[in-house]
Amino acid sequence: MSLVKMARKTAQVVQQIGDTMRAAFRGKITLVVSSEPIQRVQLNGLADEVLQELEHLQEFGFASNPPEGSEAVVIPLGGDTTHGVVVATQHGSFRIKNLNPGETAIFSQDGAKIVIKRGxxxxxxxxxxxxxxxxxxxxxxxxxxxxxxxxxxxxILTAQGQFNGNGGMAVEGGSGARFKGNIDLKGDFESTGKVTNNGKNIGSDHKHRGDSNGTTSEPL
Structure with missing residues (x-):
């Protein structure tokens, strides 16, 4: 093959490659369909060209539904804008700003966020x-x-160690409250119900056997 023919052939190949390639471009998202296996978007592209059913490719394990007005980067496959794929999105109004170098954040449109910060x-x-x-x-x-x-x-709430109630404590048991172990009480003890010890009443209405085989009155 002569040099002239080789040069023509090379030019044809370059032209064919150029015909199947087109530079990535930016667009503005107007609609998102998030119910399908691969999310699809509608956006306004170059010269207000409306592009529909573009696939929005995202990293495995991560998913987002960009709000209307988000900027998008589109790569046209085969040089055809109608068969492009969206590879990146951003919306400056909601982006977490002023992150320090090395920090990462995920966020939603209404302000919920998780920030992985330095330290x-x-x-x-x-x-x-x-x-x-x-x-x-x-x-x-x-x-x-x-x-x-x-x-x-x-x-159930179980504490394997010490349980402290520094600001006061109120215990209400639907079927009763039980304590096992020694109780060290510093202060007054007040009960509105019956108090027993080993089955014997020691409360406000308990009585003792008197000197004349009778019983004493209740405590004053």
């Missing part, structure tokens, strides 16, 4: 933090602090 700190902000699981385990070698006006469990 091995993970910080979450939300209105409701819900965990659905069969077994929830926390290993905190130093402490676990709850700053809340109320901490409630729907069933």
């Amino acid at each position: 091995k700190i993970i910080e979450a902000d939300c209105d409701v933090f819900r965990v659905n699981c069969q077994h929830y385990e926390v290993n905190a070698s130093s402490a676990a602090d709850f700053k809340t006006p109320k901490l409630e469990t729907s069933a």
Whole structure:
């Protein structure tokens, strides 16, 4: 093959490659369909071209539904914009700003967020933090602090160590409350019900056998 023919052939190949390739471009999302195996979006592309049913490819294990108005980067496969895929999205109005180098955040449109911060700190902000699981385990070698006006469990609460009620304590047992072990009480003890010791009444209405084979009156 002569050099002239080789040059023409090379030019044809380059032209064919160029015909099947087109540079990535930006668009603005107008609609998202998130109910399918691969999420699809509609967006306004170049020169307000409306592109529909574009696949939105996301990393395995991560999923998001970008709100209307989000910027998108589209790669046209085969040079055809109608067969493009969305590979990145962003919405500047909701993006977490002022992250330090090395920090990462995930967030929603309404402001819920989780920030992985420097210093091995993970910080979450939300209105409701819900965990659905069969077994929830926390290993905190130093402490676990709850700053809340109320901490409630729907069933059994067990403390393997000491249980402190520094601000007062109220115990209500539906079928009674039981204590095993010694109780060291510093202060007054008041009961509105019957008090017994080894089956014998020692409460406010208990009586003793008197000197004349009778019984004493109740305590004054």
